[in-house]
Amino acid sequence: MTDTTSRAPVVGRLGRKEFIVLVAGLVAINAFAIDIMLPGLQQIGASLGEADPNKRQLVIPAYLLGFGLLQLVFGPLSDRFGRRGPLLVGLAVYCLAALCAFFTTNFSALIALRLVQGGGAAASAVIATALVRDVFAGNEMAKIMSLVFTVLMLSPILAPSLGQGLMTVMDWRGLFGFMAALGLIIIAWVWWRLPETLQPEHRRPLSLRAVLEGFGIVFANRVSLAYIIGMAALFGALMGFLNSSQQIYRDVFGVTTLFPVFFAGGAICSALGGVVNAQLVNRFGMRKLSWVALAVFSAAALVMLAAGLLQALPLALFFALSAAQFLVFSMILSNFGALAMEPLGEVAGTAASTQGFLQMVPGAAIGILIGQMFNGTVVPMALGHVAMAGLTAVCLVTMAAEGRRGVGAT
Template identity: 45%
Template structure:
């Protein structure tokens, strides 16, 4: 039962749209929590576990992304076959167990192994939350819903670094992992009690090599799906690069010290605001006009930042202004690009979300790690990465739209234009 634009399926439980959005955001937030709450702890963790090269401390983030990326592929076909609830619960349990395991590791390699496993569990939330939204909504309604979910989701980066900093002062980096396990357990309980099964029986697909292969082929041969997935990958690569380098930039270069979580929260707040504004405007103006315009703005801001940094380090206040403007664009790009990529694939939402999530997370993680490892004590590598990735993403969007950016695609099947 494939949805048309504007259609939605009534949930099998008495779940309001507001609670559905809150629950989907909570599921996706375990990823943001697992990443952002760790940022203030990287220095202490590295010192405690004998990691001398400060760039190697970034592996705590990279290992998580690697585990999540590799596990994204099976969750989609499994959720298309058995429904959304079962695979989600299994993934969340793995997430909680791995978080507890990391708290008791005495070696850096052990922590990395647990972080990899934690990413494996968290992959279920990345795939299934998006699939649930696509099960219930199509077209601009999906983009609006994803924007609201992303707005709630962005509360986590606002508060997580501060929570991490407080936990470091109270009990050390191990307590951060215990807290992640506790929060994950609470989300398991909420989802078990309230989450509806959004995949109808008639829409379930057999779990066979042939069916999985055909679903993957559909995703990779649809021009909109492939190009917008790749464009999202490069945009997310910039975001991952920032996450990897944030502690070194704000603490190492600008010497913000304990103010680092506050600045991080302000920047995340700009992203949350842009997501809210996108949810208000997307139905009226369309996904393409908003996302293409935001990507162009992201490119321009990155070019200014890069040019300035090549002449000397950008002072703190101008840097924060430029960086906040760049981050503001993410709220207009991410949810819209994902919605456009998913729009023609509602009949294989789980598998489609898997393939797209795999490409975005693995590709974005590798790109972000490469830029992060290029950190040389200045912001120039990060600025150059932002600018280059924005150019590539804009080219990919232009290929998807056959050069007609900022307007509706003539290939659209739905009657509502974007």
């Protein structure tokens, strides 16, 4: 592990800034694969013969389901064979699935290809987290993850507008062409610039016993598991917003062409949250910042729910509350992710894959449930946010506190 206070090159030829941007790029291709689709959901459904607007949402959670499931595979592979090889394979699958989706003429086939595309992208998310854990630890790791999230949050700012722009010159297929091209750029960058970060002495054998042992280490650590469950719950709340955001802005508030602008505004707040967290984490610590951020998220959800039930939720208030949630969401995820990974350096790849699986698969399921409950109001989404924030608080109070007393902690 490198000296975390050094500003010297971090890995091989990669300087600190390039390392952060590359890791953010590995994560950002997933954000682009999700957010760039939002303006095209209705056109995709109409083009491929899917009339139900709620079912058109499945283009997003199908990707997330594959993304979550295959993390369980790429984590142990990266602990056995290193980071580079599995990462390049996963990125190649991502690109090929996007190219096949470009040519598909069937909605069900598109959903299947999105599942495969998400599966390939799982490598980038797992290995991005493992790369950071290979190089940094503690509050410095949280700081780097915050900076990664800051760069990452630029993609939701750009993606919906980019998607809408692409659809002015060609149909929805251009979205998949863009994703394939972006994936190829990341492949070239990894191939030429990223060396192997997993030291030979830290590689784990790829056997069923070793894999189960690695997962056992993760699940036995109550502190890590509490933060992972919290991430899953809050990610599910975010997915509920993403799945129904276009319908909410269009059907509830009458926003159509300006939808990408409102969406970008929330993403800017999320990027700002990453910057704020990076500046404050060394001063106040990850746990304190996490609790403050969770309190803000919960308060905004409660106000949104109450105003929705009273039918007193104007567009300005809805946007302000959503912006507050986006602001603290990036703080929560970056800190929770670092807190979950901190005691698991010996199985960083497996830990990252378990974290990703438990975040994405239940999160996608929660997001589908919230999205499919859309009834022309913001109430189902706000209720889901309140419930998920409450679940997170319960997990942290019980499991994390118990783990810090030494019960189940490794």
